Amino acid sequence: MKAYLTLVVAGIAALIALPFVFSQGLVNAAIQMLIAALFASAYNLLCGQAGMLSFGHAAYFGVGAFATVHAMNGVGGSGLLPTPLLPLAGAVCGLAFGGFAGWFATKRTGTYFAMITLAIAELMHSLAPHLKGLFGGEAGVSAMRMPAWGFDFGSATQVYYLTLAWVLISLTLLFLYTKTPMGRLTYGLRENSHRLRFLGYNVHGLGVSVFAISAMFSGIAGGLQVINNESANYVLFDPSLSTAVVLNTYIGGVNVFLGPALGAALMTFFGYAVSDLTRSWLLYQGILFVLVMMYMPTGLAGLFGNAKRLRQQFGIARLAPVFVFAIAGALLLSAGGAFIVEFLQRLFSQEYRAIANLSAGAAMPPIPLFGQTWSPASLTTWFVPAALLVVGGIFAYFSRQRLIAIEHAVDTAMASETIQIASKGNIA
Amino acid sequence: MDQIIVSLLNGIIYGLLLFMVSAGLTLIFGMMGVLNFAHASFYMLGAYFAYTLQGTIGFWAAIVLAPVLVGGIGVVVERFFLRKVHHHGHAHELLLTFGLSFIIAESIKLFFGNYPVDYRVPNALDFSAFTIGGMQYPMYRLLMGGVAIAMFIVIYLLLTRTRVGIVVRSAIYKPHMAEALGHNVPMVFMGVFGVGAALAGLAGAVAGAFYTTNPNMALELGVMVFVVVVVGGLGSLGGAMLSSIIIGIITSLAVGVDASVADLFAYFGAGEWARSIGGLMTLKLSSMSATIPFALMLLILLVRPSGLMGEKA
Numbered sequence: 001m002k003a004y005l006t007l008v009v010a011g012i013a014a015l016i017a018l019p020f021v022f023s024q025g026l027v028n029a030a031i032q033m034l035i036a037a038l039f040a041s042a043y044n045l046l047c048g049q050a051g052m053l054s055f056g057h058a059a060y061f062g063v064g065a066f067a068t069v070h071a072m073n074g075v076g077g078s079g080l081l082p083t084p085l086l087p088l089a090g091a092v093c094g095l096a097f098g099g100f101a102g103w104f105a106t107k108r109t110g111t112y113f114a115m116i117t118l119a120i121a122e123l124m125h126s127l128a129p130h131l132k133g134l135f136g137g138e139a140g141v142s143a144m145r146m147p148a149w150g151f152d153f154g155s156a157t158q159v160y161y162l163t164l165a166w167v168l169i170s171l172t173l174l175f176l177y178t179k180t181p182m183g184r185l186t187y188g189l190r191e192n193s194h195r196l197r198f199l200g201y202n203v204h205g206l207g208v209s210v211f212a213i214s215a216m217f218s219g220i221a222g223g224l225q226v227i228n229n230e231s232a233n234y235v236l237f238d239p240s241l242s243t244a245v246v247l248n249t250y251i252g253g254v255n256v257f258l259g260p261a262l263g264a265a266l267m268t269f270f271g272y273a274v275s276d277l278t279r280s281w282l283l284y285q286g287i288l289f290v291l292v293m294m295y296m297p298t299g300l301a302g303l304f305g306n307a308k309r310l311r312q313q314f315g316i317a318r319l320a321p322v323f324v325f326a327i328a329g330a331l332l333l334s335a336g337g338a339f340i341v342e343f344l345q346r347l348f349s350q351e352y353r354a355i356a357n358l359s360a361g362a363a364m365p366p367i368p369l370f371g372q373t374w375s376p377a378s379l380t381t382w383f384v385p386a387a388l389l390v391v392g393g394i395f396a397y398f399s400r401q402r403l404i405a406i407e408h409a410v411d412t413a414m415a416s417e418t419i420q421i422a423s424k425g426n427i428a
Numbered sequence: 429m430d431q432i433i434v435s436l437l438n439g440i441i442y443g444l445l446l447f448m449v450s451a452g453l454t455l456i457f458g459m460m461g462v463l464n465f466a467h468a469s470f471y472m473l474g475a476y477f478a479y480t481l482q483g484t485i486g487f488w489a490a491i492v493l494a495p496v497l498v499g500g501i502g503v504v505v506e507r508f509f510l511r512k513v514h515h516h517g518h519a520h521e522l523l524l525t526f527g528l529s530f531i532i533a534e535s536i537k538l539f540f541g542n543y544p545v546d547y548r549v550p551n552a553l554d555f556s557a558f559t560i561g562g563m564q565y566p567m568y569r570l571l572m573g574g575v576a577i578a579m580f581i582v583i584y585l586l587l588t589r590t591r592v593g594i595v596v597r598s599a600i601y602k603p604h605m606a607e608a609l610g611h612n613v614p615m616v617f618m619g620v621f622g623v624g625a626a627l628a629g630l631a632g633a634v635a636g637a638f639y640t641t642n643p644n645m646a647l648e649l650g651v652m653v654f655v656v657v658v659v660g661g662l663g664s665l666g667g668a669m670l671s672s673i674i675i676g677i678i679t680s681l682a683v684g685v686d687a688s689v690a691d692l693f694a695y696f697g698a699g700e701w702a703r704s705i706g707g708l709m710t711l712k713l714s715s716m717s718a719t720i721p722f723a724l725m726l727l728i729l730l731v732r733p734s735g736l737m738g739e740k741a
Binding site: 051053104107108110111112114115116118119120122123126127130131239243246247250280282283285286287289290293294297341344345348349350 | 457461463509512513516518519520522523524526527528530531534535537538539540541647651654655658662711715716718719722723725726729730733
C-alpha cells in the first residue's frame with residue numbers, strides 16, 4: 001500500500017513537471033491523455049465496479065461538452081461561470097441526463113442494458129445534427145476561453161494545469177467513492193444484485209445513482225475537452241467515442257482503480273505517436289484489445305499485479321528467465337505482426353497499385369519499409385516476418401512452460417514438506 | 429399514391445434484407461446467449477468476398493462461394509476465439525466479438541482502402557421489372573426480396589421439419605439435456621455460428637451489389653440489426669422477420685412525410701404554441717427517419733422487454 005502511494009505521488013509530481021520538460025505539442029497530447037483517463041475512469045465506475053456494460057457512453061461525454069460550450073457562451077459571451085469552474089456545467093448536465101437515461105437503462109440488466117445504452121446514444125447521435133438551436137447543426141458551436149482569476153488561458157500550459165487539476169480532483173473523488181458504503185454496494189451490484197434486493201436495498205435506485213455519477217464524471221471530461229478545443233460538434237456523439245472508451249478501459253484493466261486511466265492514457269499516447277507513422281493504428285488497437293480479452297482478461301494493470309504476485313511467491317531469481325523470455329517473445333511477435341500489417345498496407349495501397357500498373361508486365365516494384373526496400377515477390381520478404389513470429393512464439397511458449405515448471409516444483413516441494421512433517425508426527 | 433406504393437415496396441425489401449442479416453444473429457443469440465457484435469461484419473465480408481470473386485468466377489458463383497467462405501470464418505471465430513473466453517462469462521464474449529468487428533473493419537480498410545469499391549449489379553440483371561406511374565422498378569430489388577423469403581422458408585423448414593432442426597432447437601432451450609442425450613452441443617454451436625455467419629455473408633453478397641460496398645457498411649447496418657433482433661424478440665426467427673419488415677416500412681415511409689409534431693398540435697389549435705417552442709416540436713418527420721427505429725427499440729425494451737415474439741426475457 002505504501003509503495004502504491006509513493007508511486008501515485010511520484011506520478012502526480014511528474015505530471016506537474018511535464019510542461020517544463022516537453023514541447024507544446026506533447027503538452028496538447030497530455031491534455032488529451034488526461035481527459036481520456038478521466039473518461040475511462042468514469043466509465044469504469046459503471047462498467048468495472050457496478051458490472052453494467054454500457055455501449056453508449058459518448059452520449060454523456062457529449063452532453064457535458066455541449067453544456068460547457070453553452071456555459072462558455074452564456075451571459076453575452078462572458079461565460080456563465082469563471083473559466084476554471086466551467087466543467088461544473090458539464091457535471092450538472094451529465095448528472096441530470098445520466099439520471100434520466102439511467103432510470104430507463106437500469107430497468108434491465110445484462111445484454112438488454114447494453115442495448116438500451118446503445119439505443120440512447122444512437123438516438124442522440126441521429127437527433128443532434130437536426131437540432132440546430134442546441135447542437136449547432138453540422139458546424140457545431142464554438143466559444144472562447146475567457147480570462148479568469150488572473151489567468152488568461154491563452155497557452156496550452158495553462159489549459160493543461162486546469163485539466164490536470166480537474167482530473168486529479170475527479171479521480172480522487174471517484175476513488176473516495178469506492179470507499180464509501182455506497183461504493184461498496186456498487187460492487188455488490190456487480191457481484192450479486194439479487195442478494196442486495198433481498199437484503200432490502202433499492203437496487204434500481206442504486207443503479208440509477210451509479211449511472212448518474214458515472215455520467216457526471218463523463219460530463220466533466222466532455223467539459224474539459226471543450227475548454228481545450230473551444231468548440232463542440234455533434235461528432236462528439238459518434239459511436240467511435242463510445243467504442244474507444246470501452247477498448248481503453250478493458251485494455252487498462254477493470255479490476256484495478258487506476259487501470260482504465262492507465263489504459264486510456266497509454267492508448268491515447270499510442271494514437272498520438274503512431275497515427276503519424278502508420279495509417280493502420282486502429283487495427284493495432286483492435287488486435288491489442290482482442291489479445292487482451294483472450295490472454296489477459298484482467299488487462300495491463302492485471303498483468304502488473306500478476307507479475308508482482310509471482311515475484312513475491314517465487315522470488316525474482318527464479319522468475320528472471322520467465323520474464324526475459326516473455327518480454328522477448330512479446331517484442332518479437334509484435335515486430336513480426338507490425339511488419340506484416342505495414343507491408344500489406346503498402347502493398348495494397350492505391351499509390352502502390354498505380355505504380356505497379358505503370359510498369360505492368362515487369363516485376364513488382366520493391367516497397368520501402370523500415371529503412372530498407374523489400375520486393376513482394378522475393379522469398380526473404382516473407383521469411384523475415386515469419387521468422388520473427390515463429391521465434392517469438394517459441395519464446396512465449398518457453399516462458400509459459402518455464403512458469404508451469406516453477407509452479408509445479410514449488411507445489412511438489414510443499415507437498416513433500418507436508419508429508420515429512422506428517423510422518424515425523426507419526427513417529428513422535 | 430404511386431409514390432407510396434414504391435416506398436412501401438422499397439421498405440419491405442429493405443426489411444427483408446435486414447431479416448437476412450438478423451436471422452443468423454437471432455439464432456446465435458437464442459442458442460449461446462451471446463450477442464455477436466461482429467455479425468454485421470460478416471455481412472460486410474460477404475459483400476467484399478463476392479466483389480473480389482466475381483471478377484474471376486462470375487457473379488452467380490461468387491454469390492454462392494462468398495457465404496461459404498464467410499461461414500468458414502464464422503466457424504473459426506467460434507472455435508478459436510469465442511470458445512476460449514467462454515468461461516469468463518457473457519460480457520467477455522460480447523467484448524471479444526466487439527473487438528473482432530473492429531479488426532474486420534480495419535482489415536477491410538487495409539486491403540481495399542477507405543472508400544467504396546466498384547461492386548455493381550451485373551448487366552444481365554440490370555433491368556426494370558415493371559413500371560408504376562412512370563417509375564421503373566428495378567428487377568434486382570425483387571431478386572433480393574426473393575432470396576430473403578426463400579431463406580426464411582428454408583431455415584424455417586430446416587428448424588421445424590428435420591432431425592437437425594430438432595437437435596438445434598433442443599440445444600437452444602436445454603443445452604445440458606441435449607448433451608446428456610449424446611448430442612455434441614459444442615459442435616452444434618459451431619455449426620449454428622457458421623451458418624449464421626454464412627447467412628449474413630449471403631445477405632452482404634446479394635445486397636452489396638445494389639447498395640454501396642464500403643468499409644462502413646457494417647457500422648451502418650450493425651446497430652439497425654440489433655434493433656431488429658431486440659424488437660422482434662431475441663432468439664425468435666419469426667419475430668426477426670416481423671420487426672425487420674416493420675422497421676423497413678417505417679423508415680422508408682417516414683422519409684416521404686413532411687410533417688412535424690407541431691402540425692399534430694395544430695389540429696388541436698396549439699400549432700402556434702408548439703412552433704414557438706421549436707426544437708423537437710418543429711423537426712420534420714422526414715429528417716427523423718433514422719431516429720425512429722431507436723425510439724421504437726427503447727419503447728419495446730421498456731414496455732415488452734422480451735420483444736414482439738420473444739419467449740425468454
